[in-house]
Amino acid sequence: MAATIRDVAQASGVHVSTVSRTFSAPHLVNTETRNRVLAAAEDLGYRPNRAARALTTGRTHNLGLIVADIANPFFSHLIKGAQAHARTRDYHVFVADTDEDPQVEEELIQTLAKQVDGVLLCSPRLSNRVIEKLREDVPFVVVNRRMKGMSNVLMDVGSGAREAIGHLVSLGHRRIALLAGPAGSWTSREITDAAHAVPGIDLTVFGPNSPTEHGGLALAEAVASADVTGVLAYNDLMAIGLVEGLTALGVEVPGRVSVVGIDDIVAGRVSRPKLTTVAMPAEAAGRTAVDLLLQLVGAGETATPALATLATNLIIRDSTGPVRRELRTDP
Amino acid sequence: MAATIRDVAQASGVHVSTVSRTFSAPHLVNTETRNRVLAAAEDLGYRPNRAARALTTGRTHNLGLIVADIANPFFSHLIKGAQAHARTRDYHVFVADTDEDPQVEEELIQTLAKQVDGVLLCSPRLSNRVIEKLREDVPFVVVNRRMKGMSNVLMDVGSGAREAIGHLVSLGHRRIALLAGPAGSWTSREITDAAHAVPGIDLTVFGPNSPTEHGGLALAEAVASADVTGVLAYNDLMAIGLVEGLTALGVEVPGRVSVVGIDDIVAGRVSRPKLTTVAMPAEAAGRTAVDLLLQLVGAGETATPALATLATNLIIRDSTGPVRRELRTDP
DNA sequence: GTGAAAGCGCTAACAC
DNA sequence: GTGTTAGCGCTTTCAC
Numbered sequence: 258m259a260a261t262i263r264d265v266a267q268a269s270g271v272h273v274s275t276v277s278r279t280f281s282a283p284h285l286v287n288t289e290t291r292n293r294v295l296a297a298a299e300d301l302g303y304r305p306n307r308a309a310r311a312l313t314t315g316r317t318h319n320l321g322l323i324v325a326d327i328a329n330p331f332f333s334h335l336i337k338g339a340q341a342h343a344r345t346r347d348y349h350v351f352v353a354d355t356d357e358d359p360q361v362e363e364e365l366i367q368t369l370a371k372q373v374d375g376v377l378l379c380s381p382r383l384s385n386r387v388i389e390k391l392r393e394d395v396p397f398v399v400v401n402r403r404m405k406g407m408s409n410v411l412m413d414v415g416s417g418a419r420e421a422i423g424h425l426v427s428l429g430h431r432r433i434a435l436l437a438g439p440a441g442s443w444t445s446r447e448i449t450d451a452a453h454a455v456p457g458i459d460l461t462v463f464g465p466n467s468p469t470e471h472g473g474l475a476l477a478e479a480v481a482s483a484d485v486t487g488v489l490a491y492n493d494l495m496a497i498g499l500v501e502g503l504t505a506l507g508v509e510v511p512g513r514v515s516v517v518g519i520d521d522i523v524a525g526r527v528s529r530p531k532l533t534t535v536a537m538p539a540e541a542a543g544r545t546a547v548d549l550l551l552q553l554v555g556a557g558e559t560a561t562p563a564l565a566t567l568a569t570n571l572i573i574r575d576s577t578g579p580v581r582r583e584l585r586t587d588p
Numbered sequence: 589m590a591a592t593i594r595d596v597a598q599a600s601g602v603h604v605s606t607v608s609r610t611f612s613a614p615h616l617v618n619t620e621t622r623n624r625v626l627a628a629a630e631d632l633g634y635r636p637n638r639a640a641r642a643l644t645t646g647r648t649h650n651l652g653l654i655v656a657d658i659a660n661p662f663f664s665h666l667i668k669g670a671q672a673h674a675r676t677r678d679y680h681v682f683v684a685d686t687d688e689d690p691q692v693e694e695e696l697i698q699t700l701a702k703q704v705d706g707v708l709l710c711s712p713r714l715s716n717r718v719i720e721k722l723r724e725d726v727p728f729v730v731v732n733r734r735m736k737g738m739s740n741v742l743m744d745v746g747s748g749a750r751e752a753i754g755h756l757v758s759l760g761h762r763r764i765a766l767l768a769g770p771a772g773s774w775t776s777r778e779i780t781d782a783a784h785a786v787p788g789i790d791l792t793v794f795g796p797n798s799p800t801e802h803g804g805l806a807l808a809e810a811v812a813s814a815d816v817t818g819v820l821a822y823n824d825l826m827a828i829g830l831v832e833g834l835t836a837l838g839v840e841v842p843g844r845v846s847v848v849g850i851d852d853i854v855a856g857r858v859s860r861p862k863l864t865t866v867a868m869p870a871e872a873a874g875r876t877a878v879d880l881l882l883q884l885v886g887a888g889e890t891a892t893p894a895l896a897t898l899a900t901n902l903i904i905r906d907s908t909g910p911v912r913r914e915l916r917t918d919p
Numbered sequence: 920g921t922g923a924a925a926g927c928g929c930t931a932a933c934a935c
Numbered sequence: 936g937t938g939t940t941a942g943c944g945c946t947t948t949c950a951c
Contacts, residue, residue, distance in 0.1 A: 261927090261928055261929085262928060262929060263928080263929095273928090273929080273930095274929095274930080274931085276929095277928095277929065277930060277931090278930090281929095281930075305928085305929080306927095306928055306929070308928085308929095309927075309928035309929045309930090310928080310929055310930075311929090312927095312928080312929070312930090313928090313929055313930040313931075314929085314930065314931090
């Protein structure tokens, strides 16, 4: 067993409380004594046990981070940002993956609640009602879902979607398909609402869908036989899957159908045609979310929820092009 | 504050120890009593505090998982596999990212050591010596590094590299470049050794390099001006970056240079030309590593280190092709 | 089968 | 500036 505070106390000839103080409130202890304690600690390889500390302080210095799919590049970047930032504030982070299952999501939050000072809930699939309830157990920051009275980190995906569709429209597209994301996704709803609000287009919504390459692939036939010339997908993974499927069916992209994704993952940049997409600042979102969460945790009961909205922007590449003359609807 | 074991005891009219037993050794308590306790617990929303439990049992039911770069798809799949598997065994996992910095790696292990029952060290950049020392603090499973006396999960990347080079040779390539990975990487060493052992080729090694798209991109000029027709890269990210760079320089892939990656990430499958690569079973490695680690943790002092070797396999796609007649070295 | 009591490693009043 | 003491939530002998 590793050295405890008691070993250090004994070795340096002081009481345990003095040792405790040298670590948690160094200014309260005599320089000389402190040095002696530090030396002994160093010597014994002593490291404070955070779990034991948590028991008395009520602060674990741990954060929970819950995402739908760790392997999705959007989330892995978010995790990276959150983790790196948390580390600079001396926090460790538990990462958990719900596999898109709301049930798992709820369970995870509950078991994690006791071991963390707060949780980052990313793109939840849970209902607002359940989240409100869970909130009594542990402070939250919710990423990619607008929830009144809670701290939120949002990406302005609605305006991203508008930009994307505007881009399609400017290329002459009028009959547009929207590939929705999973049920329960706020982002998917935002995109859908934004798309519906664009005037002068004829919108067909497919979904809900699995937000994966496979989900996109599975829609290829439906899209090919639908009477559309432009597509906006819930994310790049789906867009990539769709392009694969379309290509396999002999439907040219962007020759016959233009495709826009959302996220800006590496795969989209290197796929052919290079994917036009709405860039989402995933890593920044992770950092910001940690900031808001720590702010919440620090403030305790008096905490005021904050709202951060991050900009998105359209990146035009090669998967979108002008609508073919013979497919055009209006002059 | 949430309900504690004491609240449940009071509510169900038994002593705390009985409540404790209903959760940790249910068979030792009368069915009727147990039901009463369970009902009260349910009612109060009681959940055992794992940190407090850890203090007495010495088991935190937490695992640490340390990788070089969370956003690298190879690692994110590994994390996904490990996390999912850990969850089925009622373990939570801390994920941490070293950003390829050995210093950070060491520090991370030390601070994590006290809060976890064991750590999964993936593709460490630390020296064997330091790892051996750290091992006294906490049980390890090391992924992608052969270390005597410790549990290891290895991928047979040496044979993968041999296969890849064999494939290049069969296409007529003789002058081959190897893009090494970061310093301290066992995998990089294995690949290099395997490549050096292939007879009849003329090998040029570039590196060490940053194992990222950017790292590959940065090598494009050097590769273009080197007298080689085939390339094996440390990973797909580098291979993709290299292909980008080469293409920008007007060097055709696979027309003038054939490129093979390692990992089999999505981006490689969708990039053009589709990347020939050595598939690495990242998710399975994560699961296996958790198994070995839990085995180690369960066995305590008497633990016998285990070794798991996972197969890799070459996936031939479009980034490799026959060497051009005029570039051929021998008949 | 259940209760009593000690203690895990640490912090936080409160004395001195 | 440092020691004393109680206690965080839980498990684990040991009695009964």
